[in-house]
Amino acid sequence: MSIRTDRLRQFLAGIACDAVLVSKKENVRYYSGFSGSNAQLLITPDQAWLLTDFRYVEQATQQAPDFSILRYSGSPYPVMTETLASAYPGKKLTIAFEGDFVVHDTFEALKTALPESAWQSCSLESLRMQKDAEELRLIHQAMEISQQAFAQILPLIKPGARECDIALELEFAMRRRGAEGKAFDFIVASGARGALPHGVASEKELCEGELVTLDFGAVYKGYHSDMTRTLCLGTASEKQLEIYNLVLKAQEVGCAAIQPGITGKDVDAAARQVIISGGYGEQFGHGLGHGLGLMIHEEPRLSPVGDRILTIGTPVTVEPGIYLPGWGGVRIEDTVVVSADGCINLTAGTGKELLEIR
Ligand SMILES: [Mn+2]
Known part of the structure; x- marks a missing residue:
């Protein structure tokens, strides 16, 4: 047994x-x-x-x-x-x-x-929180599939494209690479829709000057991956850049806080403090992240009520965001695995500097 x-x-x-x-x-x-x-x-x-x-x-x-x-x-x-x-x-x-x-x-x-x-x-x-080597291999593979699919469909993200078509192309690209399905209904939220943290892809067309948030993942042999990137269609405005860089800073501080023995709420607090200090605390209304594995959302929760202690071999997402109704939003998400001296970033293959598509 x-x-x-x-x-x-x-x-x-x-x-x-x-x-x-x-x-x-x-x-x-x-x-x-x-x-x-x-x-x-x-x-x-x-x-x-x-x-x-x-x-x-x-x-x-x-x-x-x-x-x-x-x-x-x-x-x-x-x-x-x-x-x-x-x-x-x-x-x-x-x-x-x-x-x-x-x-x-x-x-x-x-x-x-x-x-x-x-x-x-x-x-x-x-x-199920702490994964064994085989489970981590499957999650890693699911993440590789996601990242490769994203790189492949990147040229399709341009003004005039519909959110739902981008989501569909992403799913095709993942399944051609061996995914058995999508980890959840993909979020492709452009312009003002970016203020909806779970704005599932709609028929809206992307427009020049908008930010676009894409949140997606693959299922591989039962195991899930999860990542989010926000892009800019054209040159970012000062405000877009300010909000983006604040979320990026919080995301990096969150990743850096992860280590064995820390609670989910302490990791959440470290990242959240960056956004509060920047003046957008009220606009970050969800938890910082979650475990994942056979399900897309698992223990432990990285949130103000996340009491569980992180242990080596536990994968978690780190995904702060800022959402401004009527304006749009930014979220950046990596999946990392708690390691002896911090964490290993499974999403390291996809850059996090703001990508301006011209
Ligand atoms: Mn997530």
Whole structure:
């Protein structure tokens, strides 16, 4: 059984539970290797079951060799109940479930199916925070794909191009390079739309003199990348340059603050102070960054409420921004990995000085 499952069992012991039901598909994949859309894991100190339906039995057998595959049709609960009753006859089990994922109706059904068991809500999200070497390789590759795709489509970013066409070309370029999909709906926000931190690409055409923010990423073998660059169409005005350089300074200070042992909120505060000092604190209304991996947003959060401590091997984004309604915005984002003496920047292949497209 894998190191990951060992760690999950230690976690179970720590919260005094006899079993854990893993339902979220990213966590199912993380512990078992199964990448399909429908399966759940039931893990105890001495057993590991994967429950799935007819469509996925063969795939689960191949991808999750450490798990005993239990096939069900319709509802998984009768098989679950039977399996636990025969493995632990007469024992009143305390079962952990993902309270941050399982919906209320499912929880009610679980209680009905296993009325003798006690249920304990837990979150498994922080257990995926620190990545192993293979996970970091996949995130790095997803980032390489993003950066190469961005370099390829750069000549298409010019006055008259539509935001949505740029987003589409970026996606094509990523998929041709091996991405299995896009990490999220790409943000291409030009001119005044740049004030929308999550301004998904629209039909708006780019215009001379505008700033354009592009936020994008690839998925490679389940793992995500995330980066943002803001460009200028033409020569930047004094104000565009002032705001851009302030965000860049904050981004660099944020990266420099990262080291093992620091909390997410201390990194956030270091970068945020730069923007507050520049007079734009109110216009930076989101957290500095987030972890990523099998999901685009994971623990730890780099934000004013980010209590988690950064550890070596944890990838996080660093993405300050300034947004001025009616005027536009600037965001710059790299993905970095916490290392022994700071961090390694996976986005180092793409420059951060303001690119003026002429
Ligand atoms: Mn991000």
